[in-house]
Amino acid sequence: MSAIANTISRRQWLAGVWNPPPTMSPEPVSQLAGQRVAVIQGRHCLAYRSLFCSTCVERCPVEGAIDVHEGIPQVVASVCTGCGVCHDVCPAPQNAVLMIATPKAPNP
Ligand code: SF4
Numbered sequence: 001m002s003a004i005a006n007t008i009s010r011r012q013w014l015a016g017v018w019n020p021p022p023t024m025s026p027e028p029v030s031q032l033a034g035q036r037v038a039v040i041q042g043r044h045c046l047a048y049r050s051l052f053c054s055t056c057v058e059r060c061p062v063e064g065a066i067d068v069h070e071g072i073p074q075v076v077a078s079v080c081t082g083c084g085v086c087h088d089v090c091p092a093p094q095n096a097v098l099m100i101a102t103p104k105a106p107n108p
């Protein structure tokens with residue numbers, strides 16, 4: 001029997017009702033704050049294409065986490081908390097904000 005089948009009760013199976021276990025759905029980005037950092041992908045960002053957009057800058061709750069130079073936003077990795085707000089609000093057709101895992105500190 002597969003691992004997935006183990007999570008479904010016979011009653012759920014017969015009723016066609018099943019809530020997938022948490023491991024099967026992407027974890028909300030906000031729960032990963034502190035473990036991730038935002039990276040703006042220029043090829044998807046509206047501001048990089050000379051279209052005005054400052055949504056991520058306006059909505060970022062951490063002062064100084066996004067630098068803007070001549071209208072182009074750039075995440076300051078050392079300040080970004082990884083909250084994911086910029087990712088959630090980015091209006092670009094292909095979300096321009098990538099949330100990547102922060103490098104783990106080496107073991108002592
Ligand atoms: S919200 Fe998205 S498209 Fe707009 S400036 Fe930020 S990264 Fe670029």
Ligand code: SF4
Nearest residue numbers: 060080081083084086
């Ligand atoms: S992840 Fe949060 S702190 Fe980091 S740049 Fe985006 S909104 Fe700001």
